Amino acid sequence: MYKIGIEMEVKPVSGVDRSSLLRDLNNEGIEITWESYSSPVIPRWAMKPDASVTGGFEIVSKPLEGMQEIEHEVTRMTNALKRKVYVDRECGHHIHISLLEKYWARRRVDVSTRQGRRKAIRSKQVKIFCAKLLRNYGHFQKVIDAIVAPSRRVLSGGYTYNDAIPSHYANMTNEELESLNYVSINRASVINYDSLVQYGTVEFRQFQGTINKTKIMNWMKLVERFCARTSDRKYKNVDAR
Secondary structure: OOOEEEEEEEEEOOOOOHHHHHHHHHHOOOOEEEOOOOOOOOOOEEEEEOOOOOOOEEEEOOOEOOHHHHHHHHHHHHHHHOOOEEOOOOOEEEEEEEOOOOHHHHOOOOOOOHHHHHHHHOOHHHHHHHHHHHHHHHHOHHHHHHHOOHHHOHHHOOOOOOEOOOHHHHOOOHHHHHOOOOOOOOOOEOEEOHHHHHOOEEEEEEEEOOOOHHHHHHHHHHHHHHHHHHHOHHHOOOOOO
8 A cells, every 4th residue: 555645724813823723632632733835744744835725725645555554644633623713615635645655666865865756757667667657647537526515526616626638538448648758737637647746646536625633534544555557467468458
C-alpha cells in the first residue's frame, strides 16, 4: 500500500478561531501546528492558509502509512473537529499518494532531495505511469462525476479548481504511452503532478470538502487503488476501456 496524505479544507464555526482550534486539538492529543503554505513535509498534522477558502484554511495530515494508522488518525481528527468546523461548496478534499517512494519509481535515485525527485520523474517508468493514470482516470470521469457533489463535476462545468484531464491523455494508446517524452497537465486539474517535485506525491483534487470519516476513508481507498492498478505490472497490457 502507498503512503498517503490528506488535505481537508474547512471553515471554523462561529466563536472558533485558528488559535483556539489549534489549542483544542493539541489538548486532545493531536499534535498540530500552524505552518506556511509551502512548508515541507513534517511528522505531525499541520494547519495552513488557503486562499481558495474564504475565511477558512486547510488541515494537512502527516504522511500516513498502512490502513491501521490511516484509520486511527482520520478517526481522531474527524472526531476532534466536530462542532468546531464546517464545509461548504468552496471547500475541497485532496489526497496525496506517495509515488516516488516505490522502488520501481525511484530505482537508485535519492528522492529525499528535490534534485533526486526531478531526476526520478524524468525516468521512462514514471512518465508512463503518469500518462496511464491520466488515461485511466479520464476513462472513468463520468463515473467519478456521478459520485461527487455537483460543484465538483468537471463534465458539467465543474468547479474552478477541478479542470478535466485533456482528451488526448484519456484516449492514448499503449504505443503512444511508451513513446511519451513528457507529461504535462494544469496544476488545477483533477490530478496534480506538480506535487511530485515538491513532495514526491500524486495529488487527487476532485473531491468535495468533508470531515466525515467514512467518506475520507472511501475516497482514499479509491485513489490508492487507481495508483496500485496503474503501476502493477500484471495490468500492463490491460486497457481500462
